[in-house]
Amino acid sequence: MLNTISQILQKETLTRTDFITLLSVRSAEATQLVLDKAYQVKTETVGRKVYLRGLIELTNICAKNCFYCGIRAANIKVERYSLSVEEVLQAADFAWKNGFGSLVIQTGEQQSRAFADMIEDLLIMIHDTTNHELSVTLSCGEQELSVYERWRKAGAGRFLLRIETSNRDLYHKIHPNDNFHSFESRIKALNDLRIAGFQVGTGVMIGLPEQSIGDLADDLIFFKTMDIDMIGMGPFIEHADTPLYAKNHMLWPAHERFRMSLLMLALARITMPDINIASSTALETLDPLGRQKGLLAGANVVMPNLTPVSSRKKYQLYNNKPHLDKDAALSAASLQKIIHDIGEVIGFNEAGSSLHFKNRVGSV
Numbered sequence: 001m002l003n004t005i006s007q008i009l010q011k012e013t014l015t016r017t018d019f020i021t022l023l024s025v026r027s028a029e030a031t032q033l034v035l036d037k038a039y040q041v042k043t044e045t046v047g048r049k050v051y052l053r054g055l056i057e058l059t060n061i062c063a064k065n066c067f068y069c070g071i072r073a074a075n076i077k078v079e080r081y082s083l084s085v086e087e088v089l090q091a092a093d094f095a096w097k098n099g100f101g102s103l104v105i106q107t108g109e110q111q112s113r114a115f116a117d118m119i120e121d122l123l124i125m126i127h128d129t130t131n132h133e134l135s136v137t138l139s140c141g142e143q144e145l146s147v148y149e150r151w152r153k154a155g156a157g158r159f160l161l162r163i164e165t166s167n168r169d170l171y172h173k174i175h176p177n178d179n180f181h182s183f184e185s186r187i188k189a190l191n192d193l194r195i196a197g198f199q200v201g202t203g204v205m206i207g208l209p210e211q212s213i214g215d216l217a218d219d220l221i222f223f224k225t226m227d228i229d230m231i232g233m234g235p236f237i238e239h240a241d242t243p244l245y246a247k248n249h250m251l252w253p254a255h256e257r258f259r260m261s262l263l264m265l266a267l268a269r270i271t272m273p274d275i276n277i278a279s280s281t282a283l284e285t286l287d288p289l290g291r292q293k294g295l296l297a298g299a300n301v302v303m304p305n306l307t308p309v310s311s312r313k314k315y316q317l318y319n320n321k322p323h324l325d326k327d328a329a330l331s332a333a334s335l336q337k338i339i340h341d342i343g344e345v346i347g348f349n350e351a352g353s354s355l356h357f358k359n360r361v362g363s364v
């Protein structure tokens with residue numbers, strides 16, 4: 001078996017069957033072979049440098065009702081919040097002064113005019129107060145092309161919108177069956193982001209109830225076909241106050257979801273060597289060394305949480321979210337240590353744009 005795995009890993013291009021074989025490895029040795037290959041590809045392509053994105057969870061107000069997510073509109077147990085302009089600018093200032101190079105602004109999904117204006121105004125203020133030295137990624141859900149274009153113009157350079165799963169049927173099993181949660185509009189939004197000129201990131205949840213190894217192989221093919229610039233993906237983690245919790249008995253054990261997530265990161269790196277890949281916080285929820293292990297499996301981006309501690313616990317997409325009680329400085333310091341411990345360096349003060357995007361458009 002180890003020989004077969006090594007042979008597949010030497011191939012120039014991996015097929016769906018190859019992905020399925022590699023995602024089906026069970027032993028620790030075979031898993032490690034795949035992860036090591038990904039680390040080698042990462043080292044040769046994007047190097048051993050980690051880019052920091054300070055994460056600001058701007059608001060947990062969300063109009064959607066995704067079955068898996070703790071802050072879905074119908075969860076009345078959630079106390080809703082929006083950070084003040086001052087809180088956002090303080091977090092941006094922290095990121096800027098600490099050399100993070102970039103920010104991610106993440107929100108629940110709202111499609112109102114007021115929301116579009118608010119994000120646009122914030123982008124302008126962030127750039128003005130940080131000497132235009134912070135690059136900003138948005139993760140604010142599906143919007144009209146015109147809204148994406150406004151935000152791009154106001155200075156956001158990247159956008160993360162996960163497809164969640166590339167299997168249309170499974171997508172509809174984890175979302176309400178209405179026009180507001182359609183697979184087609186998700187794909188359209190991803191295409192619109194590209195038209196608007198963003199570095200486009202997508203990703204999936206790994207270990208969803210009823211998700212197969214074939215689905216995960218198709219997810220990798222989807223990323224490649226969509227020619228995406230960045231990936232943010234991680235394990236599915238249950239939340240007790242969501243409808244998907246009813247299928248909890250179908251889940252792979254947490255350690256399996258974790259291992260499969262590392263394999264998915266590794267295969268994404270092997271098959272798309274020059275993209276940016278985030279080592280997600282959800283990995284850390286399932287394993288205390290999750291983020292390091294993600295970096296060693298091919299990821300090159302981490303997103304320390306800069307949301308004020310008082311709001312952080314109100315933004316729980318899944319149960320057992322880590323770092324609920326740490327302030328930004330502590331999280332940043334602990335992150336620096338774990339990155340140095342594995343022999344990597346932080347790209348301080350660097351935008352850390354996707355090399356794939358640079359190759360695709362010629363420059364940034």
Ligand code: SAH
Pocket residue numbers: 068069070106107108109139140141142160161162164204205234235236237238239282317318319
């Ligand atoms: N509202 C925006 C951004 C916030 S949600 C959006 O949906 O795009 C960001 C991501 O959190 C989602 O794309 C989803 O993949 C992830 N997420 C939500 N609930 C989760 C859960 N229970 N386990 C793991 N990831 C989850």
Ligand code: SF4
Pocket residue numbers: 062063064065066069070071072073107108109141317
């Ligand atoms: Fe809202 Fe995003 Fe959660 Fe869906 S995943 S309910 S859009 S915050």
